[in-house]
Amino acid sequence: LADAIAPVGIPQGVSQPTRRVAQWSVLRTRRDPRRLNFLLLPVVMVGSGLFSSGLQAASPWAVFAPAAAVLLPWMAGATFAMNPFGDEGVVLPTTLISISGPAYIRGLMLPGLVFGLPLVTLVTGGAAFAGPFALPVAAGLVGVSLLTTAVAVTSAPAVGMWFPRFSAISIGQSRELIPPRLLTTALHFLGVTVLGTFLALLLLDPELARALVAGVTGFLPAALIQLVSGGENGFLSDIGAWFHDIGTAVQSFDIESFRLAAGSLLVLAAVIVVVLSYRLAVRRFERYSPPT
Numbered sequence: 001l002a003d004a005i006a007p008v009g010i011p012q013g014v015s016q017p018t019r020r021v022a023q024w025s026v027l028r029t030r031r032d033p034r035r036l037n038f039l040l041l042p043v044v045m046v047g048s049g050l051f052s053s054g055l056q057a058a059s060p061w062a063v064f065a066p067a068a069a070v071l072l073p074w075m076a077g078a079t080f081a082m083n084p085f086g087d088e089g090v091v092l093p094t095t096l097i098s099i100s101g102p103a104y105i106r107g108l109m110l111p112g113l114v115f116g117l118p119l120v121t122l123v124t125g126g127a128a129f130a131g132p133f134a135l136p137v138a139a140g141l142v143g144v145s146l147l148t149t150a151v152a153v154t155s156a157p158a159v160g161m162w163f164p165r166f167s168a169i170s171i172g173q174s175r176e177l178i179p180p181r182l183l184t185t186a187l188h189f190l191g192v193t194v195l196g197t198f199l200a201l202l203l204l205d206p207e208l209a210r211a212l213v214a215g216v217t218g219f220l221p222a223a224l225i226q227l228v229s230g231g232e233n234g235f236l237s238d239i240g241a242w243f244h245d246i247g248t249a250v251q252s253f254d255i256e257s258f259r260l261a262a263g264s265l266l267v268l269a270a271v272i273v274v275v276l277s278y279r280l281a282v283r284r285f286e287r288y289s290p291p292t
Contacts, residue, residue: 017099021107025080038179042189061131068124069145070196076116077152081108082180085164092290101282105157112153120145140203147270148196154274158281159188199266206259218247
């Protein structure tokens with residue numbers, strides 16, 4: 001396997017079962033890159049808009065750096081481990097009894113960390129330090145990319161195992177392949193990019209981040225409830241007023257206090273997601289029974 005995936009490789013210090021899983025993940029992707037077609041739709045949809053915005057901006061790096069900090073981590077996580085059970089194919093029953101859950105999950109995550117993490121760091125760091133950012137902000141964007149990569153790499157196997165796909169599809173005249181479910185891709189993409197986007201926004205425009213939180217948690221629900229109640233006084237009107245007060249309270253936060261509090265909560269949430277994703281994926285693997 002090591003020769004088959006050369007010139008890339010998996011570190012020798014990794015245990016053999018974990019290294020074998022990682023090597024197979026890389027080999028499958030290398031032999032059939034059409035498996036990555038599912039990455040194109042989100043990247044093209046989001047990337048085209050960001051590319052146009054970057055060309056129109058005073059400095060393209062002002063757009064490309066935060067985009068790299070958010071999109072590249074998702075791709076690093078999604079490339080190798082979005083449909084683990086489906087990728088195993090007919091050997092899935094053998095795999096389930098021949099390797100432990102922790103070793104298998106670590107093997108799925110390893111390629112995203114070994115190959116994705118350096119790429120994410122170099123591209124995001126290069127774009128950030130070349131852009132019109134102060135040094136702390138540029139370093140912060142690199143930190144956002146690292147944390148988002150950790151979330152993307154650990155959550156991909158968990159999401160993919162809970163929503164596996166075993167049915168193959170055909171693309172043109174080529175042979176069949178088994179891509180991840182659209183639901184899996186959408187859940188993983190939204191979970192990773194929403195987290196990364198908001199962290200980047202706290203660095204670049206905390207006032208906008210505060211306004212978004214106030215709108216989503218307060219002003220928007222208040223407006224919707226007001227529409228439903230028809231403007232009449234009553235129980236719904238009281239609930240709407242309560243949501244409006246929440247939005248007002250969020251807007252009244254000092255901007256630095258809001259940035260610190262929101263950033264800390266997001267970092268804590270990201271760490272929790274990383275730990276839970278790993279544990280849930282291990283549990284799913286150890287308790288999974290293949291369909292008959």
